Each structure stands twice: as structure tokens, then as C-alpha cells.
Amino acid sequence: xxxRANIDHIxxxxxxxxxxxxxxxxxxxxxxVTKLHSPDEINEAINSGITDIxxxxxxxxxxxxxxxxxxxxxxxxxxxxxxxxxIIDKVSLIHSVDSIKLAKEIEKRASAEGKTMDILIQVNSxxxxxxxxVGVDEVEALIDEIRTTxxxxxxxGLMCIAPLEDDPEEARPxxxxxxxxxxxxxxxxxxxxxxxxxxxxxxEEGSTAIRVGTAIxxxxxxxxxxx
Ligand SMILES: *Cc1c(COP(=O)(O)O)cnc(C)c1O
Numbered sequence: 587x588x589x590r591a592n593i594d595h596i597x598x599x600x601x602x603x604x605x606x607x608x609x610x611x612x613x614x615x616x617x618x619v620t621k622l623h624s625p626d627e628i629n630e631a632i633n634s635g636i637t638d639i640x641x642x643x644x645x646x647x648x649x650x651x652x653x654x655x656x657x658x659x660x661x662x663x664x665x666x667x668x669x670x671x672x673i674i675d676k677v678s679l680i681h682s683v684d685s686i687k688l689a690k691e692i693e694k695r696a697s698a699e700g701k702t703m704d705i706l707i708q709v710n711s712x713x714x715x716x717x718x719x720v721g722v723d724e725v726e727a728l729i730d731e732i733r734t735t736x737x738x739x740x741x742x743g744l745m746c747i748a749p750l751e752d753d754p755e756e757a758r759p760x761x762x763x764x765x766x767x768x769x770x771x772x773x774x775x776x777x778x779x780x781x782x783x784x785x786x787x788x789x790e791e792g793s794t795a796i797r798v799g800t801a802i803x804x805x806x807x808x809x810x811x812x813x
Contacts (some may be wrong), residue, residue: 589627590634592802593618596785597635600796603789614789617660619781619799621646622806625653631802632657640681640797644669651676662745662778662797664718667691674699681706681745681778681797684719686731693736702738706745706778709767711760714749725767743776743794744768754784761791768792 587595593616601611619640620628628639632655639654641647642663651659658678665682674695683689683705696703707728710719720728725744732739746764748757761779768777780788780796788796799806
């Protein structure tokens with residue numbers, strides 16, 4: 587299937603899941619995850635209606651930035667503090683803030699740019715050792731500390747990556763746990779959860795932004811990373 591046909595199909599599933607959760611398709615943003623895909627493929631997605639793209643590596647954003655049509659860029663992967671300076675003027679949302687150290691670096695760079703940076707707190711709701719993100723019990727403390735020490739950061743909401751399982755139903759309790767924290771903050775507008783295999787469940791549980799790669803672009807060729 588073409589990129590355009592895949593996007594149309596996902597939009598249809600997105601709408602159906604949104605309706606099941608008492609919402610509309612427009613209430614859920616589709617972020618196309620473009621890691622390991624070429625500027626040509628990304629531009630095809632943009633021509634097919636994509637307004638927001640997600641990358642998980644700083645270097646990939648820098649490599650592609652000038653070769654991709656105007657679009658909103660999202661940093662969705664782990665961000666090292668020493669790389670914040672390269673993307674502070676390029677991305678519209680950082681999904682993966684999980685430490686005060688990282689927040690303070692974003693604060694410093696945003697302040698120097700004279701801007702306010704929108705971020706999400708990444709929650710590791712399954713408490714998986716291998717994943718980044720703060721535990722459910724630590725979220726409020728991090729939010730409080732960022733609010734009191736980082737005036738150039740605007741916390742827009744939360745992000746989570748559910749454990750990868752064959753059955754997307756397995757992700758539901760983890761999405762639900764993050765939605766509960768989200769609901770405690772009436773000022774939050776963005777709940778970034780759901781990927782190719784589990785975005786419909788995520789929407790049913792209240793996600794407002796899904797990050798979909800494989801279902802749009804096909805499988806990623808990780809071998810090309812080595813070059
Ligand atoms: C790669 C990636 C995605 C997209 O995953 P797919 O399974 O290809 O849809 C979403 N979120 C993050 C953080 C990712 O790194």
C-alpha cells in the first residue's frame with residue numbers, strides 16, 4: 587500500500603476509535619514517526635495531509651530538517667542534555683522529558699532563544715527497567731520542580747510508551763494509569779500515547795496524540811543506521 591493509502595486507513599481507524607471514546611477524529615493528532623525514513627517519503631506523507639512528524643534522534647532531525655517541507659517536528663525519543671542546543675529552535679514539542687537535569691538544560695536554551703518550550707513528561711507506567719521515563723509515583727514531584735524552576739518551559743501533558751505485546755489489549759492498563767495522572771491536571775491538553783500496534787486502544791483510553799511509524803511507512807531498515 588502507498589503512504590497515502592496507509593494514512594487514509596489510519597485516519598479512518600483513528601476516527602472510529604475516537605467515536606468509541608466519545609470524541610471526534612480532530613481531537614486526536616496523528617504524528618507520523620519518520621525515523622529511518624527518507625525526506626522523499628516524509629514529503630509524501632506531508633502531501634497526504636500529515637502536519638506533524640516525530641523523530642527519536644537529534645541527528646536525524648538535523649540531517650533531514652532542510653530537506654523536508656514545512657511541518658511541525660516532535661522529538662519523541664530519549665534526549666541527551668548535550669544535544670538540546672541543536673534542536674531547541676527546530677522542534678515544537680519535546681515528548682521525552684524525564685529528569686530535572688534535562689528540564690534545566692531545556693530551560694537554559696529556551697531562555698537564551700527568548701522562547702518558551704512546550705514539553706511532555708514521559709511516564710514509564712509499566713516501570714520497565716529498560717525504558718526511559720519517570721515512574722508513576724515520581725511524576726508530580728517532577729512537574730512541581732519544573733514549574734518552580736523553569737519559567738521558559740510549558741508542560742503540555744504526558745507521554746508514555748506501552749510495553750510491546752502481541753495483543754494491544756495488554757497495553758490498556760498502562761494507558762489508563764497515565765490518563766489518570768493526566769486528568770488530575772485540568773491545564774494539560776496533550777496525552778501522547780499509542781503506536782502502530784496499539785493506537786486504537788490508546789485512543790479508547792483517552793490519548794490525544796498518537797505516534798505512528800510502521801503502519802504508515804512500513805518496516806524500518808535498521809541496517810541503514812550503521813552507515
Ligand atoms: C518508533 C517510535 C514510535 C513509532 O513506532 P511504530 O511501532 O513504528 O508505530 C512511536 N514512539 C516512539 C517514542 C518511537 O520511538
